[in-house]
Amino acid sequence: MMANLSEEQLKRGVICSSAGNHAQGVALASHKLGCNAVIVMPVTTPQIKWKSVKRLGGNVVLVGDAYDEAQAYAKKRAEEEGRTFIPPFDHPDVIVGQGTIGMEINNQLKDKIHEIFVPVGGGGFIAGIAAYMKRVAPDIKIIGVETTDANAMAMSLHYGHRVMLDQVGNFADGVAVKMVGEETFRLCKELIDGVVLVNRDAICASIKEMFEEKRSILEPAGAVALAGAEAYCNYYGLKDENVVAITSGANMNFDRLRLISELVDVGRKREAMLATFLPEKLGSFKEFCE
Template structure:
């Protein structure tokens, strides 16, 4: 039976979540507001005991269970925040719970689940993906009669998340637009079904990572559809398919869906830190990333925008990656490739053309007796318009350049590899790979790859994420290409050919001098 909007409203008002949850602050971000010319308000769900809104839905769900269900125990699958919410709630209610987490889950989140649950929670590490952990949780549920506490596609969970809306309306009833992160849809559906009944003119915008835009895909298809692949950076929203009930509510109450990229998320993490000194996890910063992007495409002044910091359980080692990428997301930095003459004083002459702009990174590589190739990061004061002016200035002074600021392979791998072409021509083909990250995973990846083809280039860097990222080149004769493609298909790794990527051709390929706009 489909629950009506009015029923959701009543149940949200009567939810017992405040047994464990706090009425989190709605804080004005003064620096960001001044920068964007609009009032920006942030709902601080990082203030919850588990540093995430997930506690609300998990606790409300458990409170609706019968004594018989509670006596048999609970089971949940999660890579992080939902697991912590269930563990905390189980301990509060004195109920046994089994939490299944993938072996790739960050140690900080695994230990947090154990600490929150104490003697009431057993943590089971199973598989290398959320889907494998979910399958194991379902198996345990069937075998032992445990009640599954779903992370988002559950009416009681949606009700619990919807209690945020009640607080928002009390704290600032004058918001014009509210931006909400979307993973499986439990948060946005609970908030929107409540607010749209009481303030229908409030605009609600869903914000997704462009690497896991399952709501956008469902909106286009008219029904939930699985994504072929989800990205690894914003792991808190890395969901392949939107929940059925969240999607039904989103269709009715969400006004717009926008997506943001990794650099924009990193910039939003910095925005939140600058105003609050809190470090949001990538998924937790989605709403601020969405506000920034929305105002770039829809310039306006004097409006009141709200966002939700929905989680702050970030893996510490991810911070180095965030720091590297945030200024690209703010459009305060650009990375470009440039050809300069191979002669004395050429670098100094190039720097003079930059007009006093700060250089954030410089990689130089001798190419021929006539020219050198450089990979350079440049501070920008006026964003992309300034970069266009700089490119024109370089071109008019004889410097051929192209922008790598949106080239993911260049930012992930090439910037750390500038410095070598093979001494002789190779039949080199380049591929990027993703594989589950856990102790020994890199060796397993190499073992699985095998020794049939000679590896000519290799770069791996641990980003503190659940997936390892590798760039690898292979010496493949044209007559062997079909066999090689069959080999890759059997490996089971996500991969993409990068042989035609201009960053590769410019800095690393044996095709000397290739330069593409």
């Protein structure tokens, strides 16, 4: 999208809102194209992400607790300063760019794939991949994966129109979006084959498995597709099939590893976490123990 901007647009600069990966892409593109870029990110963004954006030359502004608040600020500032807003997912050029991942997968594996599992936030990534793959290899299933507490695409597909979630969980902050894009939803409604939902414990278990297998540490949003692929294959009893899980993020804050390690055994059902309610009165804990 940025390569298609005019010289005048590049001179005025660009602005985007992002939870991480899109921000780094815009910062890198602005550096290569020689234009000024303002990157708006939620205040909850892990430090490793916004520091990476700064290293790439982006001017980082932290606004809001969730992506949608950051986006509203970025769009307003774009109008005030005459900058071009670079959307993270809901634009044909951005969707085409993200779809090149599908082209890479197809070039490497050709017709040897049964399913491709794609993490879903706003829907641009899966829309681009599905648009390409369904043209060149229509028999390959394209499955989206969302978290149970940020499932805007699953809800929208269920009701047949875009749904705005009241709130989203930020554990997998890279896919924590309250509403999918208009164009991305249109494409996904026509092209994708379903959505799998995974919870936090399953994501943590997948992070551990990837570490043990490849010594790579995925961020939660990067492990979403891996957790979804495992759940899907177990549910349908798939064996001896090639499936692709796109692990699209490795921006892990080191201090989050402790929480993830604690949840792994719950995710693999080797441990159980029990909860109860106690009345706030003297002796209630003793009564519970007895």
